Amino acid sequence: MDLRIFTEPQQGAYYDDLLRVARAAEDSGYDAFFRSDHFLAMGEASGEPGPTDAWITLAGLARETSRIRLGTLVTSATFRNPGPLAIAVAQVDQMSGGRVELGLGGGWFEAEHEAYGLPFPSLGERFEILTEQLEMITGLWRTLPGDRFAFAGKHYTVTDSPALPKPVQQPTPPVIVGGHGRKKTPALAARFADEFNVAFSPIEATAAQFDRVDAACVEIGRDPKELVRSIAQVICVGRDDAEVARRALVLGREVDDLRENGLAGTPAEVVDRLGAWRDRTRATRVYLQLLDLADIDQVELVASEVLPNL
Template identity: 75%
Template sequence: MELRIFTEPQQGASYDDLLAVARAAEAAGYDAFFRSDHYLKMGGVDGLPGPTDAWITLAGLARDTSTIRLGTLMTAATFRHPGPLAISVAQVDQMSGGRVEFGFGAGWFEAEHTAYGLPFPSTVERFERYEEQLEIITGLWNTPAGQTYDFSGKHYTLADSPALPKPAAKIPVLVGGTGRKRTPALAARFADEFNLPFQPVDNAVEVLARVDAACAEIGRDPAEITRSAALVVCVGRDDAEVARRAAVIGREVDELRQNGLAGTPAEVVDKLGSWRGKTGISRAYLQVLDLADLDHVELIAAEVAPQLRG
């Protein structure tokens, strides 16, 4: 199983904070560094120094790292128009030498839209726009060089687009969520990876079954879609260290053990093994909430990751 680091910088992080975590993750051998795409803090934190833009951050990391893959869980379709977004992501991929992955969602956090003057349509319209954006962005990237791209939809129209720039490599598209109909259908059509965000394992099994069924409806082999899960992580060498790390992020150890990955390295290996056995996931995004604790990142790489390989 691959382990990836996932950060929530809207809770309070500068670019330099994120760079330190990304470099630590790269040095420790993690497969990828991902970040959220949010413009407003959540919960009882001050969020200082304020939000950072996901794709500006990843552009910087593309030049300030060298091997680790980079991506978002999830870029919000409500934040950007699809044409300029396709250009931005392709450019960051070029800047990184082909290391970008594109997690993309419909957008859900209404308060951040209000705070920064972004329209927040109804759920129905958000998913209409999301579907059109998925088709446009992948269509622009996949248009052969020298040809043009056209699209006419309910919300977006493109005519005679040169469909440039091209990514340095094929950019994997991640779709995720727990929607019962539209999300599985969009995953079946567009996703290279399906991500389960912070779900109990039994619920995850049900969600993945819906994705498999959606694939069957369009004749796609569900094995073509990588399965992954995002889970908050809190690992310690002993119970005291686990409790200390939980306290820093304002969580209870028992709750983290139930809803995330908490405990000693052996406990976390067992939990991930159970996840893999029940759901078939091959990749875990470890939500690291204390970005100053680089020892945490290194501990997991040293004592958890080796037991999950193979």
């Protein structure tokens, strides 16, 4: 299984905090460093010093790392117009030498839209916007050099676009789609995604969602094996029960809750838990949600005592 570090900087982080984690993840042998794309803290966190823009952050990390892959889980389609987003992602892909991945979703956190003056359409309209953005962004990237791209949708129209710049990864950087919707989301993933992600969901519900994605692929004549299956779970890993309890306290969570609804325990326990996930869901990639960005020791512990045993 690939292990990736996944951060939530809207809860409060400077760019330097993210750089420190990304470098630790790269040095420790993780496959990727990902971040959320949010503008407002959740829960009781103050969010200070304030949000950082996802793609500005990834552009910086593209120049300050050399191997690790970089991406969003996930960018909200309500935050940016698809044309400029396609340009930004392609540029960061160039800056990184071809290490970028785009996770794209419909958006769900209404309060952050209100806090920063962003429109928040109905659920149905957000799904329409997401669908058109995926069509546009991948269409722009796939347009051959010298050709022009055009698109006419309900929400966006593109006329005579040179479809530049081109990403390093051809025909497109990997596209990640995820979610819990039973019909539309699997169908969208089957059409556009290289990877399907289910985040913070129980193992049986995750397995059922992966089955729906497989069925959606078969329905359109796509081999389901072309899609990477991934999960995201919060981590709270310690060398012994006392260290696990200390980390849980920092997160403001109960250890029993984290064991049930995350990846918590000693390295051996987490290896067993990941094995159960792999066997039941056939997931081959795991995003480890690191909520304490200062806890580089946990990043290194998982890399040294969990990763080699997968």
